[in-house]
Amino acid sequence: MSYLEIDNLTKQFGATTAVDHFNLHVEQGEMVALLGGSGCGKTTILRMIAGFLEPTEGSIRINGRTMNEIPPYKRNVAIFFQNYALFPHLTVYNNIAYGLKQKKMPKAEIQKKVADFVHLVRLEGLEKRYPRELSGGQQQRVALARALVMEPSVLLLDEPLSNLDAKLRIEMQVEIRQLQKKLNVTTIIVTHDQEEAVSLADKILVMSEGHLLQEGDPREVFNYPASPFLADFMGFTNFIYGTLQEVKDGKYYISARKTGEMLVAGGNAPADLKTGDSVVAAIRPGNVAGVSGRQDDRKENIYTGRVSAVTYKGNISQVDILEAFDTPLHMHCADYTGPMDGGEVTVYLPPEKLLIYKA
Amino acid sequence: MSQRKKLSILGLSMPASFLLVICFVFPLGYILVTTLAEDGPEYYIKFLTDPFYLKVLWRTVWISLVCTGVSLLFGYPTAYFLARTRSRMKNMLLIVTIFPFLVSAVVRAYGWQVILGKRGIVNQFLMAVGLVHKPLVILNTWMAVVIGMVHLLIPYMILSIAGVIQNIDPNVEYASYSLGCNKRETFWKVIFPLSAPGIISGCILVFTLSITSFVTPQLLGGAKFVMMSQLVDSQINTVFNLSFAAAISYILLFIILLFQFLANWSTKGIMNRVGGGGKRA
Ligand SMILES: Nc1ncnc2c1ncn2[C@@H]1O[C@H](COP(=O)(O)OP(=O)(O)OP(=O)(O)O)[C@@H](O)[C@H]1O
Numbered sequence: 101m102s103y104l105e106i107d108n109l110t111k112q113f114g115a116t117t118a119v120d121h122f123n124l125h126v127e128q129g130e131m132v133a134l135l136g137g138s139g140c141g142k143t144t145i146l147r148m149i150a151g152f153l154e155p156t157e158g159s160i161r162i163n164g165r166t167m168n169e170i171p172p173y174k175r176n177v178a179i180f181f182q183n184y185a186l187f188p189h190l191t192v193y194n195n196i197a198y199g200l201k202q203k204k205m206p207k208a209e210i211q212k213k214v215a216d217f218v219h220l221v222r223l224e225g226l227e228k229r230y231p232r233e234l235s236g237g238q239q240q241r242v243a244l245a246r247a248l249v250m251e252p253s254v255l256l257l258d259e260p261l262s263n264l265d266a267k268l269r270i271e272m273q274v275e276i277r278q279l280q281k282k283l284n285v286t287t288i289i290v291t292h293d294q295e296e297a298v299s300l301a302d303k304i305l306v307m308s309e310g311h312l313l314q315e316g317d318p319r320e321v322f323n324y325p326a327s328p329f330l331a332d333f334m335g336f337t338n339f340i341y342g343t344l345q346e347v348k349d350g351k352y353y354i355s356a357r358k359t360g361e362m363l364v365a366g367g368n369a370p371a372d373l374k375t376g377d378s379v380v381a382a383i384r385p386g387n388v389a390g391v392s393g394r395q396d397d398r399k400e401n402i403y404t405g406r407v408s409a410v411t412y413k414g415n416i417s418q419v420d421i422l423e424a425f426d427t428p429l430h431m432h433c434a435d436y437t438g439p440m441d442g443g444e445v446t447v448y449l450p451p452e453k454l455l456i457y458k459a
Numbered sequence: 460m461s462q463r464k465k466l467s468i469l470g471l472s473m474p475a476s477f478l479l480v481i482c483f484v485f486p487l488g489y490i491l492v493t494t495l496a497e498d499g500p501e502y503y504i505k506f507l508t509d510p511f512y513l514k515v516l517w518r519t520v521w522i523s524l525v526c527t528g529v530s531l532l533f534g535y536p537t538a539y540f541l542a543r544t545r546s547r548m549k550n551m552l553l554i555v556t557i558f559p560f561l562v563s564a565v566v567r568a569y570g571w572q573v574i575l576g577k578r579g580i581v582n583q584f585l586m587a588v589g590l591v592h593k594p595l596v597i598l599n600t601w602m603a604v605v606i607g608m609v610h611l612l613i614p615y616m617i618l619s620i621a622g623v624i625q626n627i628d629p630n631v632e633y634a635s636y637s638l639g640c641n642k643r644e645t646f647w648k649v650i651f652p653l654s655a656p657g658i659i660s661g662c663i664l665v666f667t668l669s670i671t672s673f674v675t676p677q678l679l680g681g682a683k684f685v686m687m688s689q690l691v692d693s694q695i696n697t698v699f700n701l702s703f704a705a706a707i708s709y710i711l712l713f714i715i716l717l718f719q720f721l722a723n724w725s726t727k728g729i730m731n732r733v734g735g736g737g738k739r740a
């Protein structure tokens with residue numbers, strides 16, 4: 101039995117099904133990331149766990165207790181809202197103490213606990229401020245402290261880091277993870293960002309249109325997405341279509357559509373693949389390597405194309421390459437020094453980085 | 460606020476300010492100066508020392524306070540419902556709320572005369588179900604005035620409060636639930652304080668409109684139930700004592716400003732915190 105068990109959870113709003121027979125089991129102290137595009141039902145799931153919305157179907161159990169009939173104020177589920185939802189008329193101190201006061205905890209104990217959490221989220225000196233007198237990042241930390249101070253049985257975080265700048269974001273990721281580990285609180289975090297999910301969570305779930313698509317270890321989901329759709333979501337933006345010619349020594353030989361170029365792929369592939377099947381191979385732009393001159397003696401998977409655009413993206417450059425295959429190829433390089441628009445470029449696709457799916 | 464922003468706000472408020480000065484401040488000042496020059500403070504002293512006039516003043520104030528209280532009591536739940544309903548009827552309900560504005564106060568007062576009279580619907584009903592044996596006297600008492608006035612003014616209260624509640628983030632309510640407060644506790648700890656700006660402006664509006672009302676007390680309060688505006692009217696149209704009318708008007712104006720000041724001063728703390736809706740991205 102898991103600590104949090106969600107079975108067949110379904111929510112319909114009129115004719116639209118926002119969540120469709122969703123299952124999730126989370127162990128005590130585990131942190132699970134819920135990943136998916138906009139409108140796929142992530143917030144709706146959290147709202148049902150917190151008790152703000154009634155499921156159309158399905159059950160939610162926490163520590164063996166069925167929650168469906170229990171009102172939100174008796175669930176001990178803390179939720180962090182995307183827009184923080186701090187109480188504007190209360191000071192930082194009173195925002196954090198709100199739930200403790202409701203519990204009728206002795207005043208001295210409240211003071212001590214609030215002080216502990218103020219320290220934990222590094223808000224010392226701001227206790228007497230009102231939310232409107234805080235920066236976005238500070239408000240976020242108040243919201244986090246307000247939720248954590250309750251020592252909830254389940255913590256729900258709805259895109260807690262989406263409004264922060266890159267630096268604060270990384271800092272807060274580390275902070276959230278440390279706090280969550282320290283307090284050993286069962287946590288579900290919703291995010292749009294796959295890298296954030298991978299770096300934070302013990303387990304990742306990817307959703308689309310209310311369904312669960314893939315569930316697993318972050319590395320596994322990140323490196324071996326279960327379908328081309330998931331691969332795209334996980335940042336495999338290059339798709340090469342073709343026909344499987346031969347399987348030899350764990351290597352898959354594919355002739356690319358239209359160009360007929362031979363492609364060797366060694367990443368994982370569906371077990372029931374037969375020669376002659378239409379397949380699609382996916383690779384991350386970061387794994388496409390530029391090849392300069394003749395110094396390279398690799399014979400496989402070397403292709404030549406024409407550069408159509410080079411986009412500088414801060415720490416990397418994205419090079420868009422046409423004519424290597426019938427679909428454009430994207431390459432990410434740390435410092436690109438090759439030919440610019442219209443020039444010819446040679447690339448290498450490492451076979452072990454190419455994942456194969458049925459097309 | 461920067462100097463520039465101040466200037467641009469000043470600029471934007473110019474047309475309205477201009478109108479107010481021409482049509483309101485200037486005539487008021489003119490009346491004050493001319494009447495004081497003619498009669499000195501004589502009529503102010505007369506008003507403030509005569510028990511009859513003081514009684515009218517007191518009656519006007521308490522009737523207005525009662526109207527404000529009753530409007531708040533009945534208006535708040537309606538406003539909350541209006542602000543938070545997801546019903547497709549919402550716009551319909553808003554229109555229904557504003558609908559009374561389409562009928563003039565005079566017509567409505569006559570309507571209430573029919574309803575509240577000795578043989579009106581209310582008395583007929585009460586007698587039919589056996590609650591009373593002889594008709595209640597409602598018309599020409601303070602009750603009729605309060606009923607008529609609340610009916611007239613409650614939309615101001617509802618709209619002021621609904622506007623503010625509508626801007627309270629629903630997630631703040633949910634946050635309160637998840638921190639252990641039930642609906643009632645959440646209301647008193649979160650919704651009520653956050654709707655303070657709406658309550659204050661609604662109360663100021665209703666109070667000001669009640670204390671200056673003329674038609675409703677005239678038609679529903681009867682001859683013995685005189686309020687300040689009626690005093691002013693009789694001084695102008697029957698006694699032809701314009702100076703006394705001016706003095707009464709000024710005393711009324713002073714009372715209104717005093718109450719507004721008190722309302723603003725006593726709620727300054729909460730307004731500073733939630734006045735801007737408390738949102739900051
Ligand atoms: N109260 C509601 N009434 C009707 N439809 C709703 C309601 N709440 C959500 N939906 C619909 O349910 C679907 C899922 O919404 P949800 O808010 O859970 O998405 P999400 O995954 O959190 O998206 P995002 O990443 O943009 O926050 C959407 O199609 C949305 O339009």
Ligand SMILES: [Mg+2]
Nearest residue numbers: 142143144258
């Ligand atoms: Mg959402």
